[in-house]
Amino acid sequence: MFATSEALGRVVRVxxxxxxxxxxLAPVELTDVVRDGHFTIDQTLDLESQAFSQLPDLLGEVVDGAEATPVLPDARKATGMGTNAIGAGDFRFAVPPIPLRPARGPGPEAAKSAQRKIGDWDVTAYKDSAKLGLTAEHSTAAQAGPGGLKVDFDIxxxxxxxxxxGDIRVTNGIIPNPSFRIDGVEGLAVTIAAGAQGGLSDNKKAKIxxxxxxxxxxxxxGFPATLKQTFKxxxxTAFTAKNGNLSATGQWGLAGPIGYAGSSVLTPTFSVQKSIMQSLRGVSIGVEAIVLAVEFRFGLMIGLPVAGAGPFVGIVASVGLTNGSAAGRVGLPLAGPAVKCRGSTLVATVRAGEGINMSEPLAKAIKEVLKVDIPKEADFLKKDIVNRTVVEPDxxxxRG
Structure with a gap:
């Protein structure tokens, strides 16, 4: 069923x-609607005129409830941020009715940012003609009880x-060799600052x-579609001593398209513009570490506003920082040689594919309430842009 120019779906209840x-309406894939067809797109993405749109209140902070340990997090493992979404152990079916209306083109006065409170996080997405970014602040220092974790980042x-x-050809209900790419991504920049008043007890692992x-x-x-960008x-954190802190800033260049053509992944050329290792600072009697992973995803979605189907491509950037004990710098007896170790890991990956794009909690809710199975996204195509670890002193x- 076509519902104005905003949605397309399978009727499951009247x-x-x-x-x-x-x-x-339940989500559909493109091949559920088109048996034979050819879709092409070649269009500017004008971020300044695009609109922010709120998603249902099923999404939010998912906190790993495992007991805090001093094990340092691994940035290389943080690039696997899930298929449809971040994943969650339970869900609430809280999707309100969505009023449908004829789609409006982007306007010249679209908002430049959107802010939400998610758990203990204040998160802001922002955009203009030169950047697409995410800023988040987390603080539990003002809450009752000892300790407190503070994390600020901008990426x-x-x-x-x-x-x-994009070039998508459907033949007898099969999409044999699709291609989808984004041109114009020129770099990545990140700033991180974190501290823990209570040390080990303040550590947290959160996926949002x-x-x-x-x-x-x-x-x-002739089909209603949406060009969209999403964030997660x-x-x-791994703070091992009270009142530990660390901060760093890095900037890297990316030259060339991101996307895929058939089974080949397109990755840009990588360069270092500002070394994050050279800016790494922090003071603590113990070893402190943090991993930040962010996915920026671009998609062409056909179907429902909250559950479209189509090709997508994303950049997942994972940054890991480790700052050694200040005791090592001064050569305290229990610390061994007078060495303060520092390390950084950067993993940037292009991930791409096609299928129904929606959050995992929403997919579970639809299956529970409507008794409709939601096909998963096709297996990811992925390829690293860079996977680099630097340790100082060497x-x-x-090196451990």
Missing amino acids: EPTGGDVAVT QLRVRNLRVH EFPIEVKQPIIIG FLVE VPLC
């Missing part, structure tokens, strides 16, 4: 409501003349899917 009829994609290209997206409604081949992030004690 109920009279007063003088109206309430129709419940952004640097862009110029952002553009999307930001419940706001940036979108631009379009019509492609993971933070894991001595056996620090």
Whole structure:
């Protein structure tokens, strides 16, 4: 069923409501609607005129409830941020009815940022013609009880003349060799600052899917579609001593498209513009560490506003920082040689594929309430842009 120019879905329930009829739609894949067809797109992504749109209140902070340990987090493991979303152990079916109306084109006065409170986090997504970014602040210092964790970060994609290209051919209900790419992503920049008053007891591992997206409604081949960008992030801390802190800033260049053509992944050329290792600072009697992983995803979605299907490509950037004990610097007797170890790991990965794009809690809710199975996204195509670890000083004690 086509519902104005905003949605397309499979009818699973029809109920009279007063003088109206309430129709419940379930997500569909492109091949559920089109057996044979050819869709192409070559269009500018004007971030300044695109609109922020709120997603249902199923998304939020998912906290790992495991007991805090001094094990240092691994940035290389943080790039696997899930298929449909971050994942959650339980869910609430809290999706309100979505009023549908003819899609409006992006306007010149679209908001430049959107802010939400998610658990203990204040999260802001922002955009303009030169960047697409996410800023988050976390603080439990003002809450009752001893200790308190504070984390601030800002991470952004640097862009110029952002553009999307896609070529999707459907033959007898099969999409044999699709291609989808984004041009104009020129770099990545990150700033991180964190501290823990209580040390080990303050550590936290949280995964968050930001419940706001940036979108631009379009019509492609007569079908309602949406160009959208979404955000999610993971933070894991490992403070081993009270009143520990660390901070760092890094900037890297990316030259070339991101995306895929058939089974080949397109990755940009990587360069270092500002070394995050050179800016790493912090003071603590123990070893302190933090991992931040963020995914910026671009997609062409056909279907429902909260559950579209189509090709997507994303950059997952994972940054890990380790700052050694200040005791090592001064050579205290229990610390061994007078060496303070520092380390950084950067893993940037292009991930791509196609399928129904929706959060895992929402998929579970639809299956529970409507008794409709939601097909998972196709297996990811992925390829690292960079996977690099730097340790200073480069001595056996620090290399571990």
